[in-house]
Amino acid sequence: MTLLAVEGVSKRFPARRGLVDVLSGRPRQAVHAVEQVSLEVRRGETLGIVGESGCGKSTFARCLVRLYEPDEGAIRFEGADVLALQGDARRNFNRHVQMVFQDPYGSLNPRMTVGDTLAEALSVHAVVARAQVPARVRELLDLVHLPADAAERYPHEFSGGQRQRIGIARALAVEPSLIIADEPVSALDVSVQASIVNLFLELQARLGLTLVFITHDLRLVKHMTHRVAVMYLGRIVEVGPTADLFAAPRHPYTQALIRAVPHVKPAAREARRNRQAAVTGELPSPLKPPPGCAFHPRCPIAQPACAQAVPALEDRGGAWPVACIRVSG
Amino acid sequence: MNTPLLQVQDLRVTFTTGRGAVHAVDGVTFDVGAGEVLGLVGESGSGKSVTLRAIPRLLHDNAAVSGRVLWHGQDLLTIPDERLRAIRGGQVAMVFQEPMSALNPVLPIGMQIDEVLVAHTDMDRAARRRRAIELLGLVGIASAATRLDQYPHEFSGGMRQRAMIAISLAAQPALLLADEPTTALDVTIQDQILTLLLQLVSELGMAMVLVTHDLGVVAETCDRVAVMYAGRLCETGPVELVFNRPRHAYTDALLRSMPGDGAAGAMLTPIPGQPPRIDSPVPGCAFAPRCSYAEPRCTTERPVLTAYAPGHDSACYAATRLPARVEEGAA
Structure with a gap:
């Protein structure tokens, strides 16, 4: 059932030190990008990871495929310890877990034709015999609804949405079981977004893919995912079934986040004018996260105890885990 | 609405580029009433930002602008520079998307406020300082007196946007032109800035033109909306009316393409194809090649804005064939 299991993964980046800091012997500070994240990805599901900028969601995604080496914790893929994989075993893991990036312009080699880009992925992992590469390239283009003549063209000849299709085709080339998509539609206009969202939905149904979908867009998460994990300043604050979680969010941060999303619905304007901002204050610096629960300085229901200890992600009497000591039942 | 505050009439903007002329804005007409919030909405390349920037003449020299922009009876496009400068930043002010590039990085925030007060008021130094502190308080920046002496880099993204506001x-402008003021911000910070703008509009009686690509933002903040596509105005009207009963096939398609319209996990309805290139004139309706309601004349005759309800105009031959999204009366 569990395809990928993450246990207590942390990733910190050393902050730049000025000359004065070095001379005065001040210890090097670290940006706590991801702190003690535990999560499981179930076979065949779409798991959403949402949060605002700087919450660590992209860093976490990159840890999952070992584009970043986590500082602590363990990642298991089909039971195998991912962080210990080497050589062929690591290449095999890379084949099974593929990534789709946000920027369809920056993630394709501008000097390679689309056909060459796809053929490269096929030959690196020796997915098909050399003679079958052109046929497989055609198949892949068809799978993402690009015309067959796309193979001879270069990335700059395509629109943003089409380029994202190429990125998805490249990820699919090696027949992965898990795709990690980091903000795959954020750079696209709404009307184009919809076609890429549909492509993900269709591919999942057809190929039985497991999908980790990282985004800041709650409307997309609500539409596309089965389960959702909400991150704030490097930690997961709540994780649960998407429909239930959106209907009755438990963590005060999740509640604020959902309330803040503007909607097209009847009487939206009256509702908006009769309420205060969903939450006050801004994201604290990840260099100096607040003690205890990182959300407590902005939290409407914070108590002194909230600043004492980091709350554990536990069920707390409900159907899914939440990291808030004020929540019960 | 009595006499409109601002009247934009048949605005056209053509950029001369190395690769020929680009018709960024192609005959756009709309009014803004006193105290009204108008949303100017469209996807990238629709000409919404160029339209906004043409109003206070903020476009580059390679832009040829025609039409009329009437402000208290005078045409902002033709008045002498000196008179324009008295209006721009004074009665008509602007907020940009990227506060970090719109603010001067080497001047303290206080001095950037002071510049405006020197140019547009006759307050003395002490009064200007008091007013600057009052303004920072108004936009929700705490410990205003200290903040005045700080530079933009010492502010967070949300605070910079507050400072720019x-x-x-x-x-004390009568009209605020806001160009995607929350697009670069996180959703909780966007929520705070929108709350602030709405509060200022109602407390100061200011009108606002809000350019955005987010229909949700329009639905929650605007009184009226103008939908743009390929440099043209498709539809304009009261927000509820336009969103519940769209009269332009593009508005209808845009609303349908958003997640949240159908059941979770259901296929969305994308708009097929790509927006047209605007470097050559399009004879009929610019949306016709992507439109599922298109009829033969759509590709040859350009539809004109027609009224379908008081204040609700649309330029679409399929206007009466489009389905209502919300049953009339149900909203």
Whole structure:
């Protein structure tokens, strides 16, 4: 059932030190990008990871495929310890877990034709015999609804949405079981977004893919995912079934986040004018996260105890885990 | 709405580029009433930002602008520079998307507010300082007196946007032109800035033109909306009316393409194809090649804006064939 299991993964980046800091012997500070994240990805599901900028969601995604080496914790893929994989075993893991990036312009080699880009992925992992590469390239283009003549063209000849299709085709080339998509539609206009969202939905149904979908867009998460994990300043604050979680969010941060999303619905304007901002204050610096629960300085229901200890992600009497000591039942 | 505050009439903007002329804005007409919030919405390349920037003449020299922009009876496009400068930043102020590039990085925030007060008021130094502190307080920046002496880099993204709003409000404008003011911000910060803008509009009686690509933002903040596509105005009207009963096939398609319209996990309805290139004139309706309601004349005759309800105009031959999204009366 569990395809990928993450246990207590942390990733910190050393902050730049000025000359004065070095001379005065001040210890090097670290940006706590991801702190003690535990999560499981179930076979065949779409798991959403949402949060605002700087919450660590992209860093976490990159840890999952070992584009970043986590500082602590363990990642298991089909039971195998991912962080210990080497050589062929690591290449095999890379084949099974593929990534789709946000920027369809920056993630394709501008000097390679689309056909060459796809053929490269096929030959690196020796997915098909050399003679079958052109046929497989055609198949892949068809799978993402690009015309067959796309193979001879270069990335700059395509629109943003089409380029994202190429990125998805490249990820699919090696027949992965898990795709990690980091903000795959954020750079696209709404009307184009919809076609890429549909492509993900269709591919999942057809190929039985497991999908980790990282985004800041709650409307997309609500539409596309089965389960959702909400991150704030490097930690997961709540994780649960998407429909239930959106209907009755438990963590005060999740509640604020959902309330803040503007909607097209009847009487939206009256509702908006009769309420205060969903939450006050801004994201604290990840260099100096607040003690205890990182959300407590902005939290409407914070108590002194909230600043004492980091709350554990536990069920707390409900159907899914939440990291808030004020929540019960 | 009595006499409109601002009247934009048949606005056209053509950029001369190395690769020929680009018709960024192609005959756009709309009014903004006193105290009204108008949303100017469209996807990238629709000409919404160029339209906004043409109003206070903020476009580059390679832009040829025609039409009329009437402000209290005078045409902003033709008045002498000196008179324009008295209006721009004074009665008509602007807020940009990227506060970090719109603010001057080497001047303290206080001095950037002071510049506006010097240009548009006759307050003395002490009064200007008091007003600057008052303005930062108004936009929700705490410990205003200290903040005045700080530079933009010492502010967070949300605080920079608040500071820019404070600068734009300095001379008590009657009209605020806001170009994607929350697009670069996180959703909780966007929520705070929208709350602030709405509060300022109602407390100061200011009108606002809000350019955005987010239909949700329009639905929650605007009184009226103008939908743009390929440099043209498709549809304009009261927000509820336009969103519940769209009269332009593009508005209808845009609303349908958003997640949240159908059941979770259901296929969305994308708009097929790509927006047209605007470097050559399009004979009929610019949306016709992507439109599922298109009829033969759509590709040859350009539809004109027609009224379908008081204040609700649309330029679409399929206007009466489009389904209502919300049953009339149900909303």
